[in-house]
Amino acid sequence: MALVRQLHSSLKGFLCKPSLHVLAAQSRHIGSSTPRFDDENDGDGGSGEEQEDEPSPDSPVDAEENTKPKPPPPPYAEELRKILTAKYLSNQPIARPHSLRDKPSTELNLQQLRSQYKQRLSAVRKQYMSELERQRAAKAAQDKKQREEIQLAKEERLRLKKEKSARRAIEVAEEKRILQEQLAAESAERRAYRKMVDMRIQERRQMERDIIRQESGNWIEEKDLEERIVEAFLNPIEL
Structure with missing residues (x-):
């Protein structure tokens, strides 16, 4: 002491x-x-x-x-x-x-410090919340912009795909038309050739029929068979 x-x-x-x-x-x-x-x-x-x-x-x-x-x-x-x-x-x-006489002033200073600390803490929290809200709003706007860009890109891809599908459909239809024309032409050629072959066959058959009809006068019938045999024995033909 x-x-x-x-x-x-x-x-x-x-x-x-x-x-x-x-x-x-x-x-x-x-x-x-x-x-x-x-x-x-x-x-x-x-x-x-x-x-x-x-x-x-x-x-x-x-x-x-x-x-x-x-x-x-x-x-x-x-x-x-x-x-x-x-x-x-x-x-x-x-x-x-x-000392003991400084205790009230110390408590007052402590209360003032606590009040100032609370005020600063409240201000910091408000600033943090405002900054957080600003960041959230910015992120929401950015996400919305990205979604719009993605949607626009998707619509553009669909439009290009539809145009490509339409062009392809036109090309396929044209190819089918050309193929049908080619098949029709080939079928016509085959029919014409078949018709020509059939006509030739018919002409040949008709010629053979005419030849056979001409030669049929010399054919031996059953009623004349015995007479022709006797004639062959009597008048033989040298080969």
Whole structure:
């Protein structure tokens, strides 16, 4: 508790902007070396270097202090020295330790932070939802456009297919007509040839009939058979 009180008093004194000598005394009090400030000038318009109070060698008190062993510095000495040095160099206020009297303001700040966080979270959610809706609308429009393009391409393919089918039907009909004409011509040729052959056969048959009719006068009939045999014996014909 004594160390906490000492730290609190040191911070309180530092917040009141003490002089360099007070800071050096506090630093020596907590067991650390005196901070050096080389980049800034002190309040008295000096050269910017810390003037340390060197003990006189003839002083018995200083000689007794030099002979006494120095106690080890507390664990917060180095941290406090860094804080004091940073405070002096930057001339910026440092964070005060929380106490019971700061509790209402802390709760208020916490509520404000929570409210701000909720507001920012709500804004982010709204932005996310709007972006999501925009992406959905864009995707829906893109899908609709793709469907329309696919439908148009399909209709174009069907139209080309119908035109091709119509052209093919005309070609097939023309081919059938030509084939029918060829078949008809061939059939007519075959009929004419068959008719000619039949006529020749009939003419040949008629000629053979005429020859047979002419030669039939010399044929031997059954009633004249005995008479012709006797005549052949009586008048033989030499071959």
